[in-house]
Amino acid sequence: xxxxxxxxxxxxxxxxxxxxxxxxxxxxxxxxxxxxxxxxxxxxxxxxxxxxxxxxxxxxxxxxxxxxxxxxxxxxxxxxxxxxxxxxxxxxxxxxxxxxxxxxxxxxxxxxxxxxxxxxxxxxxxxxxxxxxxxxxxxxxxxxxxxxxxxxxxxxxxxxxxxxxxxxxxxxxxxxxxxxxxxxxxxxxxxxxxxxxxxxxxxxxxxxxxxxxxxxxxxxxxxxxxxxxxxxxxxxxxxxxxxxxxxxxxxxxxxxxxxxxxxxxxxxxxxxxxxxxxxxxxxxxxxxxxxxxxxxxxxxxxxxxxxxxxxxxxxxxxxxxxxxx
Amino acid sequence: xxxxxxxxxxxxxxxxxxxxxxxxxxxxxxxxxxxxxxxxxxxxxxxxxxxxxxxxxxxxxxxxxxxxxxxxxxxxxxxxxxxxxxxxxxxxxxxxxxxxxxxxxxxxxxxxxxxxxxxxxxxxxxxxxxxxxxxxxxxxxxxxxxxxxxxxxxxxxxxxxxxxxxxxxxxxxxxxxxxxxxxxxxxxxxxxxxxxxxxxxxxxxxxxxxxxxxxxxxxxxxxxxxxxxxxxxxxxxxxxxxxxxxxxxxxxxxxxxxxxxxxxxxxxxxxxxxxxxxxxxxxxxxxx
Numbered sequence: 001x002x003x004x005x006x007x008x009x010x011x012x013x014x015x016x017x018x019x020x021x022x023x024x025x026x027x028x029x030x031x032x033x034x035x036x037x038x039x040x041x042x043x044x045x046x047x048x049x050x051x052x053x054x055x056x057x058x059x060x061x062x063x064x065x066x067x068x069x070x071x072x073x074x075x076x077x078x079x080x081x082x083x084x085x086x087x088x089x090x091x092x093x094x095x096x097x098x099x100x101x102x103x104x105x106x107x108x109x110x111x112x113x114x115x116x117x118x119x120x121x122x123x124x125x126x127x128x129x130x131x132x133x134x135x136x137x138x139x140x141x142x143x144x145x146x147x148x149x150x151x152x153x154x155x156x157x158x159x160x161x162x163x164x165x166x167x168x169x170x171x172x173x174x175x176x177x178x179x180x181x182x183x184x185x186x187x188x189x190x191x192x193x194x195x196x197x198x199x200x201x202x203x204x205x206x207x208x209x210x211x212x213x214x215x216x217x218x219x220x221x222x223x224x225x226x227x228x229x230x231x232x233x234x235x236x237x238x239x240x241x242x243x244x245x246x247x248x249x250x251x252x253x254x255x256x257x258x259x260x261x262x263x264x265x266x267x268x269x270x271x272x273x274x275x276x277x278x279x280x281x282x283x284x285x286x287x288x289x290x291x292x293x294x295x296x297x298x299x300x301x302x303x304x305x306x307x308x309x310x311x312x313x314x315x316x317x318x319x320x321x322x323x324x325x
Numbered sequence: 326x327x328x329x330x331x332x333x334x335x336x337x338x339x340x341x342x343x344x345x346x347x348x349x350x351x352x353x354x355x356x357x358x359x360x361x362x363x364x365x366x367x368x369x370x371x372x373x374x375x376x377x378x379x380x381x382x383x384x385x386x387x388x389x390x391x392x393x394x395x396x397x398x399x400x401x402x403x404x405x406x407x408x409x410x411x412x413x414x415x416x417x418x419x420x421x422x423x424x425x426x427x428x429x430x431x432x433x434x435x436x437x438x439x440x441x442x443x444x445x446x447x448x449x450x451x452x453x454x455x456x457x458x459x460x461x462x463x464x465x466x467x468x469x470x471x472x473x474x475x476x477x478x479x480x481x482x483x484x485x486x487x488x489x490x491x492x493x494x495x496x497x498x499x500x501x502x503x504x505x506x507x508x509x510x511x512x513x514x515x516x517x518x519x520x521x522x523x524x525x526x527x528x529x530x531x532x533x534x535x536x537x538x539x540x541x542x543x544x545x546x547x548x549x550x551x552x553x554x555x556x557x558x559x560x561x562x563x564x565x566x567x568x569x570x571x572x573x574x575x576x577x578x579x580x581x582x583x584x585x586x587x588x589x590x591x592x593x594x595x596x597x598x599x600x601x602x603x604x605x606x607x608x609x610x611x612x613x
Contacts (some may be wrong), residue, residue: 057417104601111357111557112609114420115549116600121547123593131585250542254359254424261421294436297428303404304422308413 015175019167032167036239038185038272039174039278040232043181045259045271047228052265053189054221055201057110060117061229062253063124064094068230069237069247073140074133076238083146087234094230095223102222106215109204121253127244145239146293169241177235178272181228188266190222197221262303262311273311327457333575334568335464338471339526343544343565344551345478345523345560352495352558353515359423361543363430364520368394368527369436369536377445383532390528391521398419398520401426402513427541434538444535467529474525475564482560491515495558544585550592553600556609566606 004137023031044065051058068090075081075089105116123175128134145160160166188194199207208214259278263270281299285292303311341366350358358364374524376386400583409422449462482488490511493501502508527536551570570592579590600606 052417057420101597104597108600108604111351111355111608112553112600112604114357115553115557116597118546118549119593119596121555123590123597124594126587130590230505250546257423259420261418265415265417290436291432292430293432297425297432300425301429303421304409304425305405305420308409308418309415 008179012175012179015179016172020171024185029165029167032171033239034279034283036167036171036174037236038276039171039178040235041256041259041279042272042275043178043235044180044229044232044277045256046185047225047232047269049260049265049271050185050188050197050221050228050257052260053194053201054197054218055109055204056218056222057114057257058117058222058225059114059162059250059257060120061225061256062121062248063231064098064119064226064252065233065236065252066121066128066243066245066248067097068094068126068233069243070128070134070140070235071230073143074244076143077140078133079323083144083238087231090234094226094233096227098223099219102219102226103215104220106222116252117257118250121248121250125245125249134245139242139247141242143237143241145213145241147317166207173233177231181231182269182272189268192244193217193220205321208270222265258300262300264309264311270311277311328459329575330572331458331460335460335468335571335573336575338468338475339567340547340551340571341475341564342471342522342526343548344555344563344567345475346519346526347548347561348515348552348555348558348563349491349522350519350607351552352534353491353512354402354406354410354419354525356419356423356497356548358519359420359543359545360401360427360430360541361519361523361548362541362546363427363434364394364523365530365543366395366434366536366538368431368524369435369531370443370527371524371533372528373438373443373470373536377443387528390524394524394527395517395521397514400517401520406516407509407512422510431538431541434541438538440538442535442537443531445532446596447582448532463532467533470529471526474522477603478522479560479564487514493578512582542569549598551569553596553606556606559606559608561606562606 020236040128044061047064048058070085070092071090075086076083081089101120105113120204122309129136134140143168147159158169160169178256189197196207196212199210199212200214200217204214216323233248236247240247255278257271259274260271261274262278263272263274282292282296285296288295343361346364347358347361350356350361371393372383372386375381375389376383401440405422405426406419409419413419432473447461449464449466451462453462453465455458482492490501490506491514493504493506494508494511494515498508530536547570550565552563553566554569555566573592573595574588577591581588581591
């Protein structure tokens with residue numbers, strides 16, 4: 001445990017200190033945006049991972065990311081609420097919405113659940129187009145930068161609009177959020193609830209017959225998943241200072257799922273690796289111009305053929321077989 | 326009113342064909358074919374190339390669409406899905422593969438045919454006009470061809486030897502194998518047949534709505550909707566789902582016109598309610 005904790009701490013330090021120094025030295029400021037996106041997308045993907053963990057294929061995470069983005073954007077622009085307050089509010093809104101939606105649809109399994117969640121992404125997009133408060137296809141633009149937080153006169157967080165380099169600030173906030181999210185996820189996975197969730201993944205009827213409250217557990221897992229989606233979406237809206245109905249679409253929902261698959265569904269940190277590889281891979285391939293999608297998808301297909309159980313299965317494959325996971 | 330019903334039937338026939346292909350692939354392989362919409366688009370572009378650009382007769386183009394897609398489907402099954410299904414630990418892995426195939430086909434279509442909206446000359450010109458009904462002749466032809474194809478498909482599945490083998494496979498893979506059904510071969514035929522249907526509808530509809538490289542995703546979503554309404558993996562369910570969705574779309578576009586573009590929002594909302602009452606659709610089997 002201590003060894004793992006040191007490793008995670010070292011990883012975080014590298015992200016927070018070495019990476020900004022390296023970027024500062026090389027002058028590639030645009031990398032901040034890329035890395036921030038990876039951090040946020042991996043938070044959103046972590047939500048999908050949780051639903052995988054209870055044995056459900058979730059292709060609806062884009063719905064909650066969009067919802068979270070809109071909740072934060074509307075609260076900031078229309079009601080003047082501080083962004084930092086809207087961040088948890090966006091997550092909570094999504095969690096409550098997901099409980100209402102989840103109660104009926106979590107009874108579905110396998111492909112049925114996958115299809116319903118896919119449709120859900122489309123529903124939220126159409127809702128964003130139809131509702132008056134979301135401003136239709138024009139979206140909400142020029143959202144102000146997050147303001148500062150001060151407690152007893154001490155500035156905890158400076159006003160982002162006054163910073164010379166808001167990108168760096170966003171990067172640090174996102175990395176911290178990511179660290180928080182995955183630390184929580186790791187804790188959750190190894191807790192009693194995590195064990196119970198795994199029993200859902202293997203056999204819901206059996207779990208239920210032993211006395212596991214499966215309805216409660218799967219709604220809880222889905223709510224946590226949506227919470228993460230909402231927080232990630234709200235952060236995205238703040239960084240791009242805008243949100244449109246097309247900010248998160250079905251393609252994004254599918255990508256979140258792919259991130260988890262690629263990292264490997266059995267590993268907590270799979271979503272980080274999967275997001276990193278997919279996002280950077282996509283970025284690097286940008287130079288190939290019109291062949292970008294072709295090469296990207298070919299690599300994906302090849303990866304599936306060679307490593308059908310995810311990237312992380314490379315390292316753990318020998319151990320994993322005996323452990324039963 | 327007659328107009329609404331006629332439109333619904335016409336749409337339903339197309340939709341049912343799309344849903345049939347998807348549900349067939351699902352029933353045989355347990356694969357949710359994300360690339361179904363892309364296969365549809367590919368079929369549309371093949372017809373566009375042969376009928377619209379080379380000027381060959383429409384039936385030739387339609388046949389070419391079907392055959393191209395059948396070959397593509399068979400190859401995808403043999404070289405991509407079969408190895409992954411065999412080796413992966415979780416059957417969800419095929420979804421990643423299906424999504425990757427969808428991206429791949431998108432890329433190929435984009436490179437080969439560009440991003441422009443493409444249309445072809447009408448196959449039959451003229452419009453049928455009566456008291457309450459206005460229907461262009463080409464739509465009627467397309468609708469009738471679609472209905473004929475549905476009938477042919479159902480008869481094929483019901484009475485031919487491969488059809489019977491595929492139904493056995495869908496029912497119980499292991500039992501079918503024990504009875505001497507060549508599982509690999511019929512999986513491939515089934516996948517090819519599913520892709521063929523997608524290509525055929527694409528070829529039919531390009532004469533009316535045209536085709537562009539971006540509509541693959543939305544078509545897939547519609548196909549998922551129909552399959553959910555009817556129940557995954559059931560032929561009758563797919564047909565019912567297709568006609569129900571077609572009818573709802575037709576009615577919704579008329580009734581909800583003054584409220585703006587919310588037909589699909591209403592359909593989705595209804596579907597959520599419906600699925601909470603009948604999680605497996607009208608005729609579907611429970612999962613697992």
